[in-house]
Amino acid sequence: MAMAMAMEQGPQQSVEQFKGQARLPKFAVPRRYDLSFKPDLSACTFTGAVQITIDVIDPTHFLVLNSAELAVRDGSVSFKSHYFDKELRPSEIVLVEGDEILVLKFDEVLPIGTGVLAIGFEGTLTDRMKGFYRSVYEHNGEKKNMAVTQFEPADARRCFPCWDEPACKATFKITLEVPSELVALSNMPVIDEKIDGSLKMLSFQESPIMSTYLVAIVIGLFDYVEGSTTDGIKVRVYCQVGKSNQGKFALDVAVKTLDVYKKYFNEPYPLPKLDMVAIPDFAAGAMENYGLVTYRESALLYDEHHSAAANKQRVATVVAHELAHQWFGNLVTMEWWTHLWLNEGFATWVSYLSADSLFPEWKIWTQFLDETTGGLRLDALAESHPIEVDINHANEIDEIFDAISYMKGASVIRMLQSYLGANVFQKSLALYIKRFAWSNAKTEDLWAALEEISGEPVNLIMNSWTKQKGYPVVSVKVSADSLEFEQSQFLSSGLTGDGQWMVPITICFGSYDAQKKFLLKTKIKKLDKLDFSDASDISHTLVEQGGQRKGGQSWIKVNIEQTGFYRVQYDDQLTAGLRYAIEAKQLSETDRFGILDDSFALCMACKQTTSSLISLMSAYREELSYTVVSQMISMSYKLANMIAEATPELLNETKLFLINLLQFSAEKLGWDPKEGESHLDAMLRGEILTALAELGHESTLHEAVRRFTAFLDDRNTPLLPPDIRRPAYIAVMQTVTATNKSGYDSLLRVYKETDLSQEKVRILGCLSSCPDAAVVLDVLNFILTPAVRSQDVVYGLGGISRKGRETAWIWLKENWEFISKTWGSGFLITRFVSSIVSPFSSDEKAKEIEAFFSTRIKPSISRTLKQSLERVGNNARWINYIKNDKELGEVVRELAYRKY
Ligand code: BES
Ligand code: ZN
Numbered sequence: 015m016a017m018a019m020a021m022e023q024g025p026q027q028s029v030e031q032f033k034g035q036a037r038l039p040k041f042a043v044p045r046r047y048d049l050s051f052k053p054d055l056s057a058c059t060f061t062g063a064v065q066i067t068i069d070v071i072d073p074t075h076f077l078v079l080n081s082a083e084l085a086v087r088d089g090s091v092s093f094k095s096h097y098f099d100k101e102l103r104p105s106e107i108v109l110v111e112g113d114e115i116l117v118l119k120f121d122e123v124l125p126i127g128t129g130v131l132a133i134g135f136e137g138t139l140t141d142r143m144k145g146f147y148r149s150v151y152e153h154n155g156e157k158k159n160m161a162v163t164q165f166e167p168a169d170a171r172r173c174f175p176c177w178d179e180p181a182c183k184a185t186f187k188i189t190l191e192v193p194s195e196l197v198a199l200s201n202m203p204v205i206d207e208k209i210d211g212s213l214k215m216l217s218f219q220e221s222p223i224m225s226t227y228l229v230a231i232v233i234g235l236f237d238y239v240e241g242s243t244t245d246g247i248k249v250r251v252y253c254q255v256g257k258s259n260q261g262k263f264a265l266d267v268a269v270k271t272l273d274v275y276k277k278y279f280n281e282p283y284p285l286p287k288l289d290m291v292a293i294p295d296f297a298a299g300a301m302e303n304y305g306l307v308t309y310r311e312s313a314l315l316y317d318e319h320h321s322a323a324a325n326k327q328r329v330a331t332v333v334a335h336e337l338a339h340q341w342f343g344n345l346v347t348m349e350w351w352t353h354l355w356l357n358e359g360f361a362t363w364v365s366y367l368s369a370d371s372l373f374p375e376w377k378i379w380t381q382f383l384d385e386t387t388g389g390l391r392l393d394a395l396a397e398s399h400p401i402e403v404d405i406n407h408a409n410e411i412d413e414i415f416d417a418i419s420y421m422k423g424a425s426v427i428r429m430l431q432s433y434l435g436a437n438v439f440q441k442s443l444a445l446y447i448k449r450f451a452w453s454n455a456k457t458e459d460l461w462a463a464l465e466e467i468s469g470e471p472v473n474l475i476m477n478s479w480t481k482q483k484g485y486p487v488v489s490v491k492v493s494a495d496s497l498e499f500e501q502s503q504f505l506s507s508g509l510t511g512d513g514q515w516m517v518p519i520t521i522c523f524g525s526y527d528a529q530k531k532f533l534l535k536t537k538i539k540k541l542d543k544l545d546f547s548d549a550s551d552i553s554h555t556l557v558e559q560g561g562q563r564k565g566g567q568s569w570i571k572v573n574i575e576q577t578g579f580y581r582v583q584y585d586d587q588l589t590a591g592l593r594y595a596i597e598a599k600q601l602s603e604t605d606r607f608g609i610l611d612d613s614f615a616l617c618m619a620c621k622q623t624t625s626s627l628i629s630l631m632s633a634y635r636e637e638l639s640y641t642v643v644s645q646m647i648s649m650s651y652k653l654a655n656m657i658a659e660a661t662p663e664l665l666n667e668t669k670l671f672l673i674n675l676l677q678f679s680a681e682k683l684g685w686d687p688k689e690g691e692s693h694l695d696a697m698l699r700g701e702i703l704t705a706l707a708e709l710g711h712e713s714t715l716h717e718a719v720r721r722f723t724a725f726l727d728d729r730n731t732p733l734l735p736p737d738i739r740r741p742a743y744i745a746v747m748q749t750v751t752a753t754n755k756s757g758y759d760s761l762l763r764v765y766k767e768t769d770l771s772q773e774k775v776r777i778l779g780c781l782s783s784c785p786d787a788a789v790v791l792d793v794l795n796f797i798l799t800p801a802v803r804s805q806d807v808v809y810g811l812g813g814i815s816r817k818g819r820e821t822a823w824i825w826l827k828e829n830w831e832f833i834s835k836t837w838g839s840g841f842l843i844t845r846f847v848s849s850i851v852s853p854f855s856s857d858e859k860a861k862e863i864e865a866f867f868s869t870r871i872k873p874s875i876s877r878t879l880k881q882s883l884e885r886v887g888n889n890a891r892w893i894n895y896i897k898n899d900k901e902l903g904e905v906v907r908e909l910a911y912r913k914y
Contacts, residue, residue: 847882
């Protein structure tokens with residue numbers, strides 16, 4: 015290797031000037047990569063060579079590019095300018111580890127113009143599920159390695175030296191030398207194959223211009239199924255040998271989705287083929303590599319006999335999401351990670367569009383409210399961040415793949431679409447895609463396209479949503495001749511922030527035919543008689559609501575269909591009117607959801623009593639909407655946990671109330687699927703029975719155990735179809751104790767015997783719900799064993815029972831070193847922190863947790879830890895508030911024993 019020479023002085027002369035920078039200097043940029051790799055799958059190493067055609071834009075002595083964990087081969091680095099016919103060798107090669115950059119210094123100045131930089135290097139196939147890594151699978155009873163890449167956000171540099179930034183787009187020509195019996199895939203199709211004994215040399219067609227984070231390679235043994243779009247694009251789903259039937263559903267979705275997007279974006283899928291591959295070890299859910307999308311098995315494979323309706327929906331939405339990126343992200347790419355939400359928020363939103371057109375019966379736009387509520391939940395924390403967030407170092411990128419970029423991002427897009435209208439919106443997107451195809455864009459560029467087509471001040475409106483964190487709660491007050499709106503920043507701590515937004519307000523008066531909308535630009539706005547003069551039914555509703563007939567048979571709902579990203583707090587009269595509307599079944603699913611969820615959030619923030627929330631919930635007894643009931647169930651868990659801490663004497667009655675609340679729908683759905691029933695009913699049944707099992711409902715537990723016993727004898731028994739396995743597993747774990755573990759042992763046996771990832775994940779997600787802390791400890795220790803793939807460990811952390819909480823915390827502390835070593839380099843580590851820390855509910859605990867992490871904090875978990883601790887504080891505050899709720903006991907008791 016070239017010797018490091020003494021540092022020269024002067025700003026243009028020193029390697030130092032390149033350290034600690036967020037982004038690479040741009041005096042030279044890549045145009046084309048000619049890459050070749052030869053992996054050794056047994057030794058888990060690889061050798062590579064790259065020739066990068068670069069444009070020198072400013073004369074320079076330096077080339078600065080990214081590289082990490084790669085050994086540059088001695089004497090392998092050279093630069094050949096097209097200007098003069100000689101090869102230059104760097105006088106200095108410095109790998110700056112902390113910044114993951116490779117600085118090459120040349121004694122001669124590199125002139126403006128094109129040149130070729132050649133580098134030979136070596137690396138390791140790690141187990142860290144990023145860069146170029148190995149994944150393990152079994153074939154004919156034998157363990158084998160496959161080699162896989164995962165480069166987003168900034169790990170292409172772990173595979174080859176490159177300008178590893180989204181705006182440094184280039185073309186890629188890839189060559190692989192691999193064992194001849196294996197399948198090797200990359201972004202583009204193979205154009206040449208030479209077999210040389212046990213090895214083969216594969217050349218892939220050169221890619222169009224694209225970002226480094228989208229380059230991909232997969233090498234292993236696979237089967238596939240194949241289809242084709244109406245344009246003749248070949249689509250394949252690759253999976254482990256013997257599982258190709260399980261790829262058919264995703265294949266069908268992909269083929270149809272490509273056609274949907276072609277129409278929607280008014281732009282065909284631009285590559286000659288699309289491959290989708292199931293990878294047994296995969297950190298994220300899926301990755302949109304251009305032309306070669308990689309997935310967790312559970313997000314791609316669908317087994318007719320053992321996958322649940324929820325699994326099917328997950329496969330369809332993940333595929334739709336990743337294919338949306340082929341346009342939004344791959345063809346048009348964010349200029350920098352600050353605009354990550356343009357990728358993720360959009361792909362999330364667009365995936366609903368596709369799922370809705372393929373499966374209208376799923377009512378997927380109603381389910382979209384799970385995204386909105388997820389965004390609202392995180393964004394109510396003081397420790398949230400704006401959608402557009404500054405990124406100053408590569409290690410800060412991982413943490414912004416969060417509910418803000420995805421869920422809030424998708425929700426503000428939906429809000430804007432509904433404000434501008436679907437037609438205008440689609441036209442603007444098509445314009446944006448055309449304008450920035452094969453290039454990069456910023457958030458403002460999208461707003462400009464929307465502004466051009468719509469004529470609305472999109473930039474002004476949207477800046478208030480993407481450049482500041484948080485969102486408003488809009489309080490609404492009614493009088494006989496006016497409606498008053500006031501916005502203030504909503505925080506789940508109950509404090510009020512000082513943010514202000516441009517809020518698209520929509521109002522519905524007693525019927526979906528009487529609507530009004532306006533943009534709330536100021537803190538307060540009063541709509542009076544004059545504003546309503548055009549519609550007499552509106553003034554009529556107002557008089558009824560605000561006038562003499564208090565709580566009359568009329569209602570006013572704000573934020574129609576919940577398309578706005580904000581909360582609404584109604585005055586007492588409006589609240590009474592809405593309750594009437596719910597009971598009289600006059601509101602849509604989405605509006606019923608919104609009223610419930612806003613009320614829950616206000617309650618958590620101590621702005622509305624828990625007794626009033628419980629009383630509102632009782633109006634939802636006859637609710638049969640999957641999305642609304644699921645939301646009510648997740649609220650119920652939280653509520654029961656808080657009441658257990660605050661007023662334990664009310665816990666049993668609270669559970670009785672919640673069981674009572676679910677009886678109506680439980681009886682309607684029963685245990686057995688009905689002939690020809692809907693997808694949503696199948697999912698709802700699972701949710702309700704799970705909740706009843708968690709709440710300790712005796713006959714549910716009993717029936718579940720009976721069915722589980724039949725399942726143990728026959729995995730195909732009609733008594734336990736996939737949609738009701740989760741409730742059965744949860745029920746079984748409620749019966750397990752440290753001295754009688756047979757149910758647990760049986761579940762572990764099913765876990766070990768199945769080769770379906772979805773089944774393993776389903777089981778993992780139920781184990782720690784056991785109320786016996788000693789069993790929870792067993793479960794937590796189990797998830798750290800090799801029996802559980804490191805990608806799946808997070809499922810075992812979900813749903814830890816209240817009684818296992820303290821044990822889990824002690825376990826986390828005791829195992830922190832191992833956990834941090836094993837998962838610390840990826841984003842999965844954050845889940846250990848959030849799952850175990852956030853459910854606590856006392857300030858003392860928060861202090862203890864803070865103290866533990868004070869010496870162990872790293873950039874990759876710092877935001878998550880702060881958010882989790884904030885949640886603990888909020889829980890503590892809520893508990894105090896519940897303790898002071900004088901009406902709670904009476905309300906709970908009355909509803910617990912009410913006969914319907
Ligand atoms: N681009 C992401 C994958 C990713 C996530 C890369 C985090 C690096 C860090 C991909 O498009 C994605 O968003 N996947 C989701 C699934 C999707 C359906 C929401 C995921 O992995 O959870
Ligand atoms: Zn994505």
